[in-house]
Amino acid sequence: MVNMMQKRQFSIEYAPVTKEHLRAIERKYYSLIRKTIKEQLQFEPDIEARNRKPLVRQIAFEAEWEIRFGPNNRFRVFHDIDHDNAKVSILAIGEKVRNRLFIGGEEVNP
Numbered sequence: 001m002v003n004m005m006q007k008r009q010f011s012i013e014y015a016p017v018t019k020e021h022l023r024a025i026e027r028k029y030y031s032l033i034r035k036t037i038k039e040q041l042q043f044e045p046d047i048e049a050r051n052r053k054p055l056v057r058q059i060a061f062e063a064e065w066e067i068r069f070g071p072n073n074r075f076r077v078f079h080d081i082d083h084d085n086a087k088v089s090i091l092a093i094g095e096k097v098r099n100r101l102f103i104g105g106e107e108v109n110p
Helices: 018-023 027-041
Strands: 011-014 052-054 065-069 075-082 087-097 100-103 106-108
Touching: 011 027, 018 087, 027 065, 027 075, 027 087
Parallel strands: 011 087
Antiparallel strands: 052 065, 065 075, 075 087, 087 100, 100 106
16 A cells, blocks of 8 residues: 655735736736746745746845746746745746846846
8 A cells, every 4th residue: 555645735826916017928928827837836836946946035026936937938936935824925927038037027136
């Protein structure tokens, strides 16, 4: 008999400001963004991977983690993890254009 531990499921909450961030991104990417957030963060959101890392220094939104994805890794999602309440808070969604990061259409200096 195999005893497998069930992975803990985290709820995903979006900060209200993320709606503004999405408006600056082409609509055709919305489903990719939603799908990737769910796949990457619903289970084991604190496991470091090639495109999911804790931030060395916090950005303006005070996020602790970042995921990168999409064509040429152009999208960035900044988030925090609340282990006690099994919750992931999406704080910012941005787009990287070359070496510049845009959140809500405005350039951010990380």
